[in-house]
Amino acid sequence: GQNIDQPTEMTATEGAIVQINCTYQTSGFNGLFWYQQHAGEAPTFLSYNVLDGLEEKGRFSSFLSRSKGYSYLLLKELQMKDSASYLCAVIEGNYQLIWGAGTKLIIKP
Amino acid sequence: GAVVSQHPSRVICKSGTSVKIECRSLDFQATTMFWYRQFPKKSLMLMATSNEGSKATYEQGVEKDKFLINHASLTLSTLTVTSAHPEDSSFYICSAREARENEKLFFGSGTQLSVL
Numbered sequence: 001g002q003n004i005d006q007p008t009e010m011t012a013t014e015g016a017i018v019q020i021n022c023t024y025q026t027s028g029f030n031g032l033f034w035y036q037q038h039a040g041e042a043p044t045f046l047s048y049n050v051l052d053g054l055e056e057k058g059r060f061s062s063f064l065s066r067s068k069g070y071s072y073l074l075l076k077e078l079q080m081k082d083s084a085s086y087l088c089a090v091i092e093g094n095y096q097l098i099w100g101a102g103t104k105l106i107i108k109p
Numbered sequence: 110g111a112v113v114s115q116h117p118s119r120v121i122c123k124s125g126t127s128v129k130i131e132c133r134s135l136d137f138q139a140t141t142m143f144w145y146r147q148f149p150k151k152s153l154m155l156m157a158t159s160n161e162g163s164k165a166t167y168e169q170g171v172e173k174d175k176f177l178i179n180h181a182s183l184t185l186s187t188l189t190v191t192s193a194h195p196e197d198s199s200f201y202i203c204s205a206r207e208a209r210e211n212e213k214l215f216f217g218s219g220t221q222l223s224v225l
Contacts (some may be wrong), residue, residue: 033214043202099155107150 028093
């Protein structure tokens with residue numbers, strides 16, 4: 001069946017590094033997204049991976065391993081504004097999106 | 110980046126009335142648009158996928174007659190909540206796929222619907 005797993009909540013310290021993992025089992029695969037969502041707002045796009053490997057964009061990096069059904073989002077030099085939910089979403093073979101439940105990231109001073 | 114405009118941002122209506130939400134891709138053509146609904150403490154739930162010029166594909170459990178979706182052009186999709194009831198109160202978000210950028214999705218700003 002379809003399934004996406006990511007931790008429910010994580011806590012990290014300002015200035016530190018945090019890695020949010022996502023594992024998936026889906027019918028086909030056409031890419032994986034990471035989105036950031038602040039409470040009460042629409043999600044904003046962070047990254048899209050369709051090939052294996054690491055993609056870096058400033059403080060945020062995303063990694064994908066298709067053979068393992070695994071991705072992670074790496075956030076460096078954490079800032080208080082990074083406190084948000086981080087959603088992992090997979091595009092299945094039929095282009096439908098399967099969403100994870102999201103990881104609430106709490107940043108402490 | 111591409112912009113998706115969603116209106117209205119907030120609407121309050123009486124039970125039994127219908128509400129229309131518009132989703133426009135401002136600077137790109139969106140062959141496919143997705144409509145999501147957010148439930149408290151849960152991630153976005155896909156309601157339906159709309160393809161320009163064809164009938165929308167609804168997810169299991171979503172009432173087609175209650176949530177009418179029209180995707181009449183490559184830049185506009187509308188979601189109409191018919192005969193709204195308090196349980197329809199939610200945050201609705203649309204997104205559009207820009208075909209020329211590796212299936213990247215862009216999201217609207219969302220519509221907070223409150224049914225009294």
